[in-house]
Amino acid sequence: MAWLLRRASVADLPAIMALETSTFGSDAWSAEAMRSELAGAHTHYLVATPEGSDAVVAYAGLLAPASAQQADIQTIAVAPTARRGGLGRTLMLQLMAEAFSRGAREMFLEVRADNPGAQSLYEQLGFEQIAVRPRYYQPDGVDALIMRAPLSEPRTSLVEPVPPAAPITATAPGEPVSTSGEPAGASAALTDQPDPTAEGAS
Numbered sequence: 001m002a003w004l005l006r007r008a009s010v011a012d013l014p015a016i017m018a019l020e021t022s023t024f025g026s027d028a029w030s031a032e033a034m035r036s037e038l039a040g041a042h043t044h045y046l047v048a049t050p051e052g053s054d055a056v057v058a059y060a061g062l063l064a065p066a067s068a069q070q071a072d073i074q075t076i077a078v079a080p081t082a083r084r085g086g087l088g089r090t091l092m093l094q095l096m097a098e099a100f101s102r103g104a105r106e107m108f109l110e111v112r113a114d115n116p117g118a119q120s121l122y123e124q125l126g127f128e129q130i131a132v133r134p135r136y137y138q139p140d141g142v143d144a145l146i147m148r149a150p151l152s153e154p155r156t157s158l159v160e161p162v163p164p165a166a167p168i169t170a171t172a173p174g175e176p177v178s179t180s181g182e183p184a185g186a187s188a189a190l191t192d193q194p195d196p197t198a199e200g201a202s
């Protein structure tokens with residue numbers, strides 16, 4: 001399966017909220033909170049659509065104020081039908097690269113203690129648990145694990161430089177995304193389409 005990754009805009013709010021509520025249930029953000037994230041000056045959200053379709057099957061968001069040393073993964077969700085194909089990993093790598101390019105040198109995130117799948121994804125990407133917030137997720141009373149990863153120059157990169165604004169083919173299914181020997185990510189193409197409705201989004 002190949003996906004197209006692109007910068008999310010406020011126009012993606014309904015599709016993102018549909019995935020947000022079906023994925024996170026009682027932990028889901030409100031539409032107002034998500035709209036504010038999508039329009040934020042210091043955030044960067046991506047959505048993924050299957051090649052040839054407009055259906056949003058995944059999204060992920062970053063908070064990385066310019067020149068700040070620390071950045072945060074705000075959220076990530078992949079539709080059940082699109083999981084275990086490398087899409088979550090690809091989205092995370094794109095956000096980590098974006099954070100690095102904005103000047104961040106370490107990344108933080110929170111994950112439920114009862115979500116071993118997501119923890120496994122994050123550990124693969126270099127995140128380590130640094131703290132616990134007891135009973136952070138209510139009403140379930142589940143702990144939040146705080147994880148941190150150092151950020152460095154991305155070793156995975158798009159296959160070849162192309163002019164700005166052109167779609168970029170990242171990798172073919174099952175093939176490495178770089179020559180550095182890193183494992184392959186999802187097959188994906190990236191277009192960076194700044195949100196015209198965003199307030200000061202970079």
Ligand SMILES: CC(C)(COP(=O)(O)OP(=O)(O)OC[C@H]1O[C@@H](n2cnc3c(N)ncnc32)[C@H](O)[C@@H]1OP(=O)(O)O)[C@@H](O)C(=O)NCCC(=O)NCCS
Pocket residue numbers: 023076077078079082083084085086087088089090110111112115116117118120121122124
């Ligand atoms: C967590 C999530 C984003 C992962 O997305 P994904 O596209 O399935 O992840 P990937 O295919 O890129 O997985 C990469 C690696 O992460 C690990 N991983 C991902 N999901 C896993 C799971 N459910 N169980 C165990 N390991 C898992 C595996 O090592 C996997 O590599 P492999 O498939 O070669 O074994 C997705 O399961 C999801 O949206 N879950 C619900 C929302 C959620 O929990 N978000 C995180 C909130 S902190």
